[in-house]
Amino acid sequence: MSPWPFTPSQPRDYSLPNASWSSEMQRLYEHYNNLCEMETEGGEKIKGAWRRLPSYNRSLKYATGGQCLSKLLQGKARIFTRNIEEQGAGFEYVVFVNKQEKTCVCVFQAGHLLEGPPGHVHGGAIATIIDSVTGTHATYLSGPVMTANLTVNYRSPIPLGSVVLVHSSLDKTEGRKTFLSCQVTSTDGSKMHTEATGIACLCPLVWATSWDSDGQSSRCGDGSSYCSERTAEAKQSPWAVGVLFECILFLNDQFSKTFTSH
Ligand SMILES: CCCCCCCCCC(=O)SCCNC(=O)CCNC(=O)[C@H](O)C(C)(C)COP(=O)(O)OP(=O)(O)OC[C@H]1O[C@@H](n2cnc3c(N)ncnc32)[C@H](O)[C@@H]1OP(=O)(O)O
Numbered sequence: 160m161s162p163w164p165f166t167p168s169q170p171r172d173y174s175l176p177n178a179s180w181s182s183e184m185q186r187l188y189e190h191y192n193n194l195c196e197m198e199t200e201g202g203e204k205i206k207g208a209w210r211r212l213p214s215y216n217r218s219l220k221y222a223t224g225g226q227c228l229s230k231l232l233q234g235k236a237r238i239f240t241r242n243i244e245e246q247g248a249g250f251e252y253v254v255f256v257n258k259q260e261k262t263c264v265c266v267f268q269a270g271h272l273l274e275g276p277p278g279h280v281h282g283g284a285i286a287t288i289i290d291s292v293t294g295t296h297a298t299y300l301s302g303p304v305m306t307a308n309l310t311v312n313y314r315s316p317i318p319l320g321s322v323v324l325v326h327s328s329l330d331k332t333e334g335r336k337t338f339l340s341c342q343v344t345s346t347d348g349s350k351m352h353t354e355a356t357g358i359a360c361l362c363p364l365v366w367a368t369s370w371d372s373d374g375q376s377s378r379c380g381d382g383s384s385y386c387s388e389r390t391a392e393a394k395q396s397p398w399a400v401g402v403l404f405e406c407i408l409f410l411n412d413q414f415s416k417t418f419t420s421h
Pocket residue numbers: 290291292294295298304305306307308334335336358360362363
């Protein structure tokens with residue numbers, strides 16, 4: 160039984176394999192998933208350099224862009240890349256991050272509803288997956304961000320239904336800005352499909368409250384410190400109340416899992 164006052168129902172984690180995944184998608188998932196956990200010589204399981212990021216179809220339930228959502232919209236809002244229920248029809252993807260190398264890779268299988276040119280993936284869908292991966296990567300590295308700039312060069316078309324790798328790497332951070340590079344390649348790396356660069360800008364509230372008195376950033380890479388540090392600001396901002404509430408739900412969820420899985 161959960162020691163927490165309320166246990167939220169478990170949402171579907173879209174980053175886990177489903178029946179629509181091709182053997183190549185499954186193979187790459189297993190490849191990176193195996194790197195998330197290593198075995199020592201003594202047979203002990205330890206955390207590896209990589210980490211799979213879970214993925215849900217809802218974001219902040221209570222706010223967006225600094226505006227409170229109506230109750231009606233709260234219930235209907237869905238993450239763009241996760242809003243197609245039919246498995247395999249839209250964006251099938253899983254994101255892994257490497258904290259040490261500050262890199263990120265996404266295994267992406269493009270479904271039939273993402274068609275642009277006949278038999279190939281729509282350029283907007285490609286930009287969407289790039290924005291999602293670089294946005295997720297920047298959030299993981301720096302905290303909640305908005306994409307300020309995204310420059311995309313399409314080099315070769317992506318066949319519908321195929322699996323590609325979306326690599327994101329950190330170029331530099333400068334003040335509130337995180338500069339990233341992204342390449343979409345075939346799974347064997349021989350073909351470059353798309354290249355992009357992006358600038359993610361840390362959300363103002365977080366930026367304003369993320370510095371210690373000695374000028375050093377106090378953010379955690381996984382964003383876990385936001386909740387406790389920003390209670391005061393949250394009281395003044397609907398957007399922040401949403402973030403705070405999500406943090407509480409997330410922590411409650413994590414602790415519930417920890418306590419109930421043994
Ligand atoms: C787990 C989470 C997973 C998330 C995955 C999904 C990711 C999806 C990401 C998105 O799709 S975000 C949606 C698309 N983006 C937007 O709607 C952003 C709209 N733009 C804004 O809200 C503001 O312009 C922005 C927050 C980006 C910046 O406004 P601010 O008023 O906070 O800051 P400001 O304008 O002072 O700019 C801050 C810095 O960024 C720089 N900057 C802003 N826009 C820029 C730009 N377009 N290009 C280059 N630099 C830019 C600007 O020069 C400045 O540099 P310095 O600090 O060095 O002075």
